[in-house]
Amino acid sequence: MDETPSFDAPEAFGAPESTDPFTPQARHLVVVSGGLGDPSSSRQLADRLAAAAADALSAEGIVPEVHVVELRLLATDIAEAMVNPSRSEALQAALDEVEQADGIIAVSPTFKASYSGLFKSFWDLVEDGVIRDVPVLLGATGGTPRHSLMIDTAMRPLFSYLRTKVLSSGIFAASDDWGEVEGGQASTRTTPLQTRIAAAGADLASVVARLAARPRRASGAPKPLEVTPFDQLLRGE
Amino acid sequence: MQFGVFTIGDITTDPTNGTTPTEHQRIKDTVRIAQHAEQAGFEVFATGQHHNPPFVAPGNPPTLLAFLAAQTQKLILSTATTLITTMDPVRLAEDYSYLQHLADGRVDLTMGRGNTGPVYPWFGKDIRQGIPLAVENYHLLYRLWHEQNIDWQGRFRTPLQDFTLTPQPLDGVAPFVWHGSIRSAEIAEQAAYYGDGFFHNNIFWNKEHVIQMVQLYRQRYEYYGHGKAHQAYVALGGQAFMRKNSQDAVNEFRPYFDNAPVYGHGPSMEQFTRMTPLTVGSPQQVIERTLEFRDWVGDYQRQMFLIDHAGLPTDVVLEQIDIFGEEVLPVLRKEFAALKPADVPEAPTHEFLVARHERGEDPVPGGKEGSPAWQDAQERAATAEHAEQPGA
Known part of the structure; x- marks a missing residue:
């Protein structure tokens, strides 16, 4: 018997009516790049990871919708949001995309043995619990491969705290890696960057494809409020 | 429609001359501001409750409000907010009930949870229990004001056996209660459950939040059978600085905005006025902005303004209150009244509550x-x- 997947949103006050009605088979990938330059190698890595994941999703018959959040363009808004509860429209739109993502690709440059302060500040603005169980692929860039454990020592705990499904594969791109190709010098003995990117993209796609699409709301619409009936609150539930 | 002034009693240095009022000066000026608000035609004055510097709003608002009751004739004395989480509901019932007698019924309250973490442990409570505390404490407070010989047991307070409040509320009618919250759906639900009012202090928030919370409260108010959604009791916050020419207002207020702990060092004044209800400009701009709130939340009953903030000298605050009284409130009253359908209730007063009680039409909690x-x-x-x- 054919099981038709249900894309209905959960019952909640002001809940969105359905997932994207035109393409219910779509999955929304949100790419958050913490690169500070333009051009930026973090953005470059993020784009390549997104392309790899999108290709793998397409191969499974799923329509990938990719949204890129470039934090350098939001730097002032993020700083202002730290000291004031108001959010600029651009920042709120970015946070809304992240909250509704079916999969997240998060990439930061390595600064002083960790992610950049801007990258951390952005995730500080994401409310606890809103991206619980969302698959996350981590990526980082740095000057030399000696920083490559940053993904595991700094980024992974952050995304564990956010209760996301952090994929075991994380992609670190040192400056040298951009010069490496399949069939390059055997003496380097590392897997070329593009090969690692393709594998990680496929890894993310395989998890995203197996999860139901998350409910989406009309763009700009605030998050629905969920109500616990008051007699339950009174009983301490 | 009621208009009011609310204060958080902040002690802030005036950035234009470096002077800082003493606690004594600020407390005495708060009394002047309340008296002046009454003379200018405001109906309500509300004080915050604070337990930490740089604020001198009273730790127990009835102390200030009882003094104001003796100094004013018509002003409704209220709070913004009473901390329902960290205060003993028995003391709240007693103190506000006593105040209600002294003030001949010119008293209502706005319940809030408080967001200063250390205040909770100072009073033996835990901020992570904020919502359960607000729920249990208010339920007990409600019973103390509506029943006698109470047996009660809960999670956060020693049990009561055969407890009867003294003094009983004036004319057998508890003060009207507003519940204030910015983002917690539970509090909008609580206000709706009891048929109480809902206060959204929208002064730092984008309008989407305001609309969503008030909409939720209104729908649940109807669900609990206290009236139609558009008949529920809604109050909003707001803040403004005015001069006849709007550019003068902008120039004069900017150093205060840029340096105030609550505003400054973040978004520019222009961004902030676009995103939040803060209006810096002419009286006409304040009128237009305030009427816009009605488009967001429907016909509502009470509009509170924060005026004495950011280190403004008291004389300037009094002047601002005068501009409100002369140029803003008369127009707003006329406009709001012309727009309001007949079946939307006026803001509640003690007389209204007594009449409602005598008609046997008190709201029934839960429907x-x-x-x-x-x-x-x-x-x-x-x-x-x-x-x-x-x-x-």
């Missing part, structure tokens, strides 16, 4: 017979009974 909430409860009970029958 009176026939309300959608009552019908749901009946159905749930029937299902549960059915499930208990053997063989069912």
Whole structure:
């Protein structure tokens, strides 16, 4: 018997009516790049990871919708949001995309043995619990491969705290890696960057494809409020 | 429609001359501001409750409000907010009940949870229990104001056996209660459950939040059968600085905005005025902005303004109150009244509550017979009974 997947949103006050009605088979990938330059190698890595994941999703018959959040363009808004509860429209739109993502690709440059302060500040603005169980692929860039454990020592705990499904594969791109190709010098003995990117993209796609699409709301619409009936609150539930 | 002034009693250095008022000066000036608000035609004055510097709003608002009751004739004395989480509901019931007698009924309250973490442990409480504390404490407070010889037991306070409040509320009618919250759906639900009012202090928030919370409160108010959604009691916050020419207002207020702990060193004044209700400009701009709030939340009952903030000298604050009284409030009253449908209630007063009580029309917490909430409860009970029958 054919099981038709249900894309209905959960019952909640002001809940969105359905997932994207035109393409219910779509999955929304949100790419958050913490690169500070333009051009930026973090953005470059993020784009390549997104392309790899999108290709793998397409191969499974799923329509990938990719949204890129470039934090350098939001730097002032993020700083202002730290000291004031108001959010600029651009920042709120970015946070809304992240909250509704079916999969997240998060990439930061390595600064002083960790992610950049801007990258951390952005995730500080994401409310606890809103991206619980969302698959996350981590990526980082740095000057030399000696920083490559940053993904595991700094980024992974952050995304564990956010209760996301952090994929075991994380992609670190040192400056040298951009010069490496399949069939390059055997003496380097590392897997070329593009090969690692393709594998990680496929890894993310395989998890995203197996999860139901998350409910989406009309763009700009605030998050629905969920109500616990008051007699339950009174009983301490 | 009621208009009011609310204060958080902040002690802030005036950035234009470096002077800082003493606590004594600020407290005495608060009294002047309240008296002046009454003379200018405001109906309400509300004080915050604070337990930490740089604020001198009273730790127990009835102390200030009782003094103001003696200094004013018509002003409704209120709070913004009373901390329902960290205060003993028995003391709240006693103190506000006593105040209500002294003030001949010119008293209501706005309940808030408080967001200063250390205040909770100072009073033996835990901020992570904020919502459960607000729920349990208010339920006890409600019972203390509506019942006698109470037996009560809860999670956060020693039990009561055969407790009767003294003094009983004036004319057998508890002060009207507003519940204030910015983002917590539970508090909008709480206000709706009891048929109380809902206050959204929108002064730092984008309008989407305001609309969503008030909409939720209104729908649940109707669900609990206290009236139609558009008849629920809504109050909003707001803040403004005015001069005849708007550019003068902008120039004069900018150093205060840029340096105030609550505003400064973040978004520019222009961004902030676009995103939040803060209006810096001419009286006409304040009128237009305030009327816009009605488009967001529907016809509402009370508009509070924060005026004495950011280190403004008291004389300037009094001047601002005068501009409100002369140029803003008369127009707003006329405009709001012309737009308001006849079946939307006015803001509650003691006289209104007494008349409602005598008609036997007090709200029934959780919904009176026939309300959608009552019908749901009946159905749930029937299902549960059915499930208990053997063989069912």
